[in-house]
Amino acid sequence: MSLKIESLSVHFGRTRILNDVSGLEARPGELTALIGPNGAGKSTLLKSIAGIERSTGHISLDDTALDTLDIAQRAGQIYYLPQDITSRAALSVFEAVLLARRTTHKTDRRQDLKRVQHTLQTLELEQYAERDLGQLSGGQRQRVAIAQAVVREPRVLMLDEPTSALDLHHQLQVLEWLVALAREQQMIIVIAIHDLSLAARFSRHMWLMGAGGKVCAVGAPEQVLTEERLREVYAIRAHVEWPEGEPPRVTPLAATRQLGMQGREQDF
Numbered sequence: 001m002s003l004k005i006e007s008l009s010v011h012f013g014r015t016r017i018l019n020d021v022s023g024l025e026a027r028p029g030e031l032t033a034l035i036g037p038n039g040a041g042k043s044t045l046l047k048s049i050a051g052i053e054r055s056t057g058h059i060s061l062d063d064t065a066l067d068t069l070d071i072a073q074r075a076g077q078i079y080y081l082p083q084d085i086t087s088r089a090a091l092s093v094f095e096a097v098l099l100a101r102r103t104t105h106k107t108d109r110r111q112d113l114k115r116v117q118h119t120l121q122t123l124e125l126e127q128y129a130e131r132d133l134g135q136l137s138g139g140q141r142q143r144v145a146i147a148q149a150v151v152r153e154p155r156v157l158m159l160d161e162p163t164s165a166l167d168l169h170h171q172l173q174v175l176e177w178l179v180a181l182a183r184e185q186q187m188i189i190v191i192a193i194h195d196l197s198l199a200a201r202f203s204r205h206m207w208l209m210g211a212g213g214k215v216c217a218v219g220a221p222e223q224v225l226t227e228e229r230l231r232e233v234y235a236i237r238a239h240v241e242w243p244e245g246e247p248p249r250v251t252p253l254a255a256t257r258q259l260g261m262q263g264r265e266q267d268f
């Protein structure tokens with residue numbers, strides 16, 4: 001019972017963006033962190049899994065190949081929250097989250113209202129429930145987008161840099177909540193994230209992507225995040241510490257050379 005990816009490739013024109021990505025697995029009940037430098041292909045990978053980017057290869061969920069599902073079935077199981085949240089719809093926060101809920105749940109309306117209310121409370125958004133989306137700060141809007149994604153209750157939830165606009169309090173609060181949500185609802189949650197200390201602290205499993213649209217490492221954070229690998233993939237010197245009884249710490253010390261994507265290939 002998991003999401004599995006084998007031999008996945010994506011081309012934009014003549015350029016290969018994802019290059020035979022294999023051996024990725026994300027399990028229900030835990031948070032998987034997708035990490036890697038700018039341009040490595042993290043968003044492209046998540047979009048391919050969601051079926052909104054054309055790809056070749058094999059993606060399966062519980063041993064069902066996703067390309068055998070029609071668009072509606074796939075969208076019902078998998079939700080991708082993009083990095084750029086552009087919605088300025090003339091809706092209140094409550095309406096926007098309720099609308100998201102109703103797109104996947106045609107059940108008891110009272111239950112849906114309660115669910116939306118609970119989600120807004122959890123994300124500390126209750127006080128903005130009646131406010132229009134266009135009148136929110138960047139971080140508030142990002143939390144509303146997370147609420148909209150979560151109330152759909154997909155089997156697989158993929159969030160692209162969901163904490164990028166959040167203050168430190170809300171970064172911790174959202175990540176703690178996602179960990180609990182994955183566990184309680186046996187959801188598969190994958191987040192793309194740049195903060196390696198947070199990734200190490202909250203994820204149980206990591207996918208590290210590097211130059212050339214390739215996967216450089218997968219496994220538990222302790223296995224993936226080594227100082228040597230950070231030097232290779234991110235071109236940085238860093239201290240990686242796993243102190244007993246404290247959160248892990250990845251401290252970047254210096255950039256060692258130019259970080260290029262020279263590994264990207266042209267196929268034709």
Ligand SMILES: Nc1ncnc2c1ncn2[C@@H]1O[C@H](COP(=O)(O)OP(=O)(O)OP(=O)(O)O)[C@@H](O)[C@H]1O
Binds near residue numbers: 040043
């Ligand atoms: N529509 C497109 N057409 C051509 N190239 C694209 C397109 N979208 C993305 N790319 C390229 O594909 C590569 C991977 O982009 P992607 O957005 O997946 O990277 P990322 O790892 O998510 O980066 P970041 O950390 O900066 O968000 C980049 O080199 C980008 O320039």
